[in-house]
Amino acid sequence: MEPSYGAGSATDIAGTAPLAVAELLPALQTSDERKNWRSGERTPLSQFQSYCILMAKLRWEAAREQIESFRGKRIPVTTSAEDSACHSLLSTCLQLTQMERTYFSLNFMLPKAFFRKENTLLLSYSQIKSELCRLVDVNSESMRSCTAEDLRRRFIDLVSARVSLMNVYSAFSTNNLGLLNELCMLINVLASVEEMLWSSRKHDCMASLFELVCGEVRLLRLLLEVQLALLRCQFLPSLLKLKDVCERMRQWFNSVEYAKSRCKSSNSFFRFPSSTRNSSMQLCEWLEHLYWLLLSKFSLYFYDTLSAQCSNADVEHTVAAIKTPNFVHAFFNFHRKxxxxxxxxxxxxxxxxxxxxxxxxxxxxxxxxxxxxxxxxxxxxxxxxxxxxxxxxxxxxxxxxxxxxxxxxxxxxxxxxxxxxxxxxxxxxxxxxxxxxxxxxxxxxxxxxxxx
Structure with missing residues (x-):
């Protein structure tokens, strides 16, 4: 059963020892913990880092089990501020696990009339951000350790980036992306998000998770910059940015193991032809579809320019390799009919x-x-x-x-x-x-x- 967005009650957690902040954070590791790490025993720190790595690879079920197995071994101590802070962080991790799974399943290719879940998810992200901000304000003076406070602030930046990304994705169906000022506004929003996350990319525990989000922000910003160059009818900038998008998209998809999820199933009793099983990461499919759309527009706008630089056979081969929608073929077919x-x-x-x-x-x-x-x-x-x-x-x-x-x-x-x-x-x-x-x-x- 999938966990709900709710954090759950701390009194339901059974265990053998109280939880302390030092068990999660690298700056507060004890000598005994380092000794256990040398002897091969997994420390709480390594478990938290493992959680972030699993989240960065979009292995949400394994990440959830990682946190729940660790939290289940500890008894909450209601009188301890450090214990309360740690359990709050663990609850945040569990909530983010389910929300990230839903985030990557969003399908922005569906019309707005369909239920796409982004409104519910956006509300959930906003609620967890408000709760984290409230805890930061309450505990900023009372907490002796600044490390738990630092993790909270990192989570706030992470959730803020997700909210900004969802607003940009939603703008595709509401804004006029053919207007330069609106397109430049979205590019500036993504640039500010990337700048906000820049320092967190080298965080000791959460670097892999922030690299996942930064990679998505960079990729989406480049796609919008391609659209901007196409609007300005700029051949060379469009071509260079499309090449950059292709390389960064390949790297980002490999980091989240997106290509491996698009396998073919051929185990049919009647030996029918194999069918491709669609990926559950529909957001990745949407980004890939946007890339092919921009590439098709580039091939249409600069068809004459490309034809003058190479042979007709090379041009036809290149145009034929473009996936749907293929605007050049659409124009030729319309003229033929x-x-x-x-x-x-x-x-x-x-x-x-x-x-x-x-x-x-x-x-x-x-x-x-x-x-x-x-x-x-x-x-x-x-x-x-x-x-x-x-x-x-x-x-x-x-x-x-x-x-x-x-x-x-x-x-x-x-x-x-x-x-x-x-x-x-x-x-x-x-x-x-x-x-x-x-x-x-x-x-x-x-x-x-x-x-x-």
Whole structure:
């Protein structure tokens, strides 16, 4: 049976000896304890360190058993402040064990309408943080040993980081991550959390546990920085950050043994094909899904740039290797099934004050065909269909219609249909951020088809 979030009554604990702070903390180890450690007996300190290591590897059941087996051997002494502090810390460990298990099972890919448990878990984290802060205020002057107080403060930092991370994850479904200011705000929040946890990464007992949280914070911050670079249409920063994300994600997944939990089951009586058993760590799956989403957006925005730097076979092989969603294939398939002359993904940069906006390597067009100012205001990220000369002939009309569609801001109609009688073309200008994975900086795409 899984432990509840409640701490439990200390009077229910049976044992043979009272619990003292010195039994948990390295600074207060006695010579007898060090002698027992040399003789091979596990000391309370090593058990607490083992608990943190097990938690860092997401082995919650083993971590719970570690604390419960140690606490069950001690009789609580209600008149001892040190004993009360130690049992309070042990209760905190048990509560965090269950909450961490629930935290990593959160599935942020589900719509908000589904019960995703984050509200209940966020309340539990907030309650344990309030209780720890209360104990710190009460015992700050009366406690002779500052080590138990230090552990409490470390737990407060740990829980505060979890609360901040959950708020950032929840912001993905409520905030407009296509707006630079909101995205920068979330990045700053994660940077402040990482700075808060920096000193605790070298803690004697809890270093492994804090390294787990810091690794997650760094990974999520890098993912948001990739999104920010994509919004600014920066080719090289996006590429370098995606490479960094790939390496850090691999390291973090290996540290929590995430890959090992995604094994295949083939023991079927009827010898059906083997099926993959989904991992219970859905938060890791969500982070992996976000990485592939950003990689797919990168391959779409800079498809022309990548094509110019390598062979067509290499480009097609790279694009085909991208997992779902694959936006390049989606655009090509849509064009193949429709009667459109071409499909283009165009940035509306008229209201963008960011001077870093530019596609590819931000080099000037080598063809020298002019239209430099218009191309700077409306960079073309992706185009498929009609030849370049036909597209260039329609581009001035497209830029005007895209700007008009953005300014009209129809709440119930995301596509603006219009007809250019001079060119004998019908033009559809949709809001591209609905179809390209949440990049609201791209205000419009042009779809042109023949009429008559």
């Amino acid at each position: 429709s009667d459109a002359c071409f499909i283009a993904l165009i940035v509306n940069g008229t209201s963008c004050s960011d001077s870093s906006t530019g596609s590819g390597y931000s080099l000037e067009d080598a063809d020298g065909e002019g239209g430099g100012e218009l191309k700077r205001k409306f960079p073309v990220l992706f185009r498929t269909g009609a030849d370049k000369s036909e597209f260039e002939r329609l581009f001035p009309s497209l830029s005007i219609l895209i700007q008009e569609a953005a300014e009209s801001n129809f709440p119930n109609d995301r596509i603006k249909y219009c007809h250019d009688s001079r060119l004998s073309k019908s033009l559809d200008i949709p809001d591209v951020f609905c179809a390209s994975g949440g990049v609201q900086h791209l205000h419009g795409a042009g779809i042109s088809s023949e009429v008559g």
